[in-house]
Amino acid sequence: MQFHIRNRWSGEIQFSCELTADLESASYGLQLGFAVRKAIEIGANLSEANLSEANLSEANLSEANLRGADLSAADLSAADLSEANLRGANLSEANLSEANLSEANLRGANLREANLSEANLSEANLREANLRAADLSAADLSEANLSEANLSEANLRGANLRAADLSAANLSEANLRGANLSVIRDDLWAVLSAAPREVEGLRAALIEGRVNGSAYSGSCACLVGTLANVRGVDYHSMGVLRPNASRPIERFFLSINQGDKPDANQHSALVVQWIDEWLFAMRGAFGPKEVA
Numbered sequence: 001m002q003f004h005i006r007n008r009w010s011g012e013i014q015f016s017c018e019l020t021a022d023l024e025s026a027s028y029g030l031q032l033g034f035a036v037r038k039a040i041e042i043g044a045n046l047s048e049a050n051l052s053e054a055n056l057s058e059a060n061l062s063e064a065n066l067r068g069a070d071l072s073a074a075d076l077s078a079a080d081l082s083e084a085n086l087r088g089a090n091l092s093e094a095n096l097s098e099a100n101l102s103e104a105n106l107r108g109a110n111l112r113e114a115n116l117s118e119a120n121l122s123e124a125n126l127r128e129a130n131l132r133a134a135d136l137s138a139a140d141l142s143e144a145n146l147s148e149a150n151l152s153e154a155n156l157r158g159a160n161l162r163a164a165d166l167s168a169a170n171l172s173e174a175n176l177r178g179a180n181l182s183v184i185r186d187d188l189w190a191v192l193s194a195a196p197r198e199v200e201g202l203r204a205a206l207i208e209g210r211v212n213g214s215a216y217s218g219s220c221a222c223l224v225g226t227l228a229n230v231r232g233v234d235y236h237s238m239g240v241l242r243p244n245a246s247r248p249i250e251r252f253f254l255s256i257n258q259g260d261k262p263d264a265n266q267h268s269a270l271v272v273q274w275i276d277e278w279l280f281a282m283r284g285a286f287g288p289k290e291v292a
Contacts, residue, residue, distance in 0.1 A: 003035050008050040008075040008095075015039040015046070029055035029080065036061075047072050052095075054079045062087040062105070072110075082120075092130075117155075137175075168246040172255045176266055185274045187249040191223060192278050194241050201230030203275045206268050209261040213253030216243055220258040223250055 001024050005015040017038045023031055033055040039046055040061060047070040054076065061071070062085045073093040081096075083103045092112045100120045107127045117137045124144045133153040142162040149169045158178040166183055192199050205211050205226050212220040216235045221228070224243055228235040235243060244250060255267040262269035 003031055005032070005035050005039060005046065005049050005051070007048050008052075008073075009048060014049050015044045027055070029053045033057075033059065033080075045070050046074055049074045051075055051079060052077045056081050056084050057100075058083045060085045061089055077115075097135075142180075166248045166251065169248075169251060170254075171252060171267075174255075176270065181270070184248045184252050185270075185277075187247055188223075188252075188271065188274050189278050191227075191241060191249060192275065195227045195231070195238065196282065198227045198230040199275060199279065202226050203272060203279075205230075206256075206262065206272050206275075209259045211253070211256050211260070211268070212258045213250075213256045223253045 001019045002016055003019050004013045006012060007014055015035065015038075017035050019031060019034065023034055032051060032053070036046070036051060036054055036056060037059060049071075051071075052075045057080045059081070070090055071094055072090050074091070075095045076091075076099055077095045077097045079096070079099045081104050082100045084101070085105045086109050087105050088108045089106070090110045091114050092110045093114060094111070095115045096111075096119050097115045097117045098119060099116070101116075101124050102120045103123045104121070105125045106129050107125050109126070109129045111134050112130050112132045113134060114131070115135045116139050117135045119136075119139045121144050122140050122142045124141075126149050127145050128148045129146075130150045131154050132150050134151075135155045136151075136159050137155050138158040139156075140160045141164050142160050144161075144164045146161075146169045147165045147167045151174050152170045152172045153174060154171075155175045156179045157175050160180045162180050162182055164183055192202075202223070205220075210220050211222070211226055212218065213222045215221050216225040218225070219229070221235070224238060224241050225235045227241065228238050231238070252267060252271070256265060256271070260268050262272045
């Protein structure tokens with residue numbers, strides 16, 4: 001029995017293979033998954049292919065095994081790619097909406113402008129992945145490794161980032177409305193707890209647009225630099241608060257530039273909101289004088 005993979009737009013056949021007898025009665029997803037594997041083995045061009053609902057669980061689609069196969073702009077919506085090896089794969093502009101990518105290895109993968117809305121990426125390895133301008137709205141990224149990932153201009157509206165590793169990730173110009181950013185918030189709270197008497201000064205600097213997330217020194221500085229300015233010391237003299245450009249909250253501050261006020265910068269607005277939550281909790285626990 002011949003099985004065809006067609007172009008998602010034109011319907012043109014891009015690849016054909018003969019199914020084994022035991023697969024002829026298998027589900028469509030399994031049949032398609034088998035065909036994709038065969039196509040990748042010979043380096044077929046799967047750009048813009050219709051791979052919707054393919055069962056590729058635990059498949060090895062890594063860069064080393066692609067042999068020139070191209071999955072860019074392919075339709076992989078609702079596909080099962082759980083635990084698949086997609087390291088270094090080219091999935092730019094691909095449709096992965098509602099796909100299951102839990103525990104998948106996507107390290108260094110190109111997902112630029114990909115549609116990952118409502119996808120399950122829990123515990124996925126996205127280290128160093130290119131997710132620039134990708135749609136991750138309502139995606140589950142809980143416990144995912146996003147360290148050093150490029151998320152600039154990405155749509156993370158409503159995404160679940162609980163316990164995700166965002167160290168050294170680029171979130172510049174990303175849409176974070178409604179996203180679960182507890183990992184970044186908690187990192188900020190740890191910093192605030194190390195410099196409680198400087199928190200009000202930091203808040204004032206944010207409100208007035210006197211923060212520059214890319215500079216440790218100067219009248220407009222980053223998180224640690226601003227806290228040092230409030231204390232009246234050099235940023236190297238902040239005790240346990242040492243410069244660490246990889247920690248999540250310092251990376252988050254990179255999206256706040258001089259002149260950015262909370263009413264015009266979502267990152268600044270979120271930091272002020274988190275500061276207010278921290279102040280409320282501290283005043284409730286210790287009284288206003290202890291954090292003034």
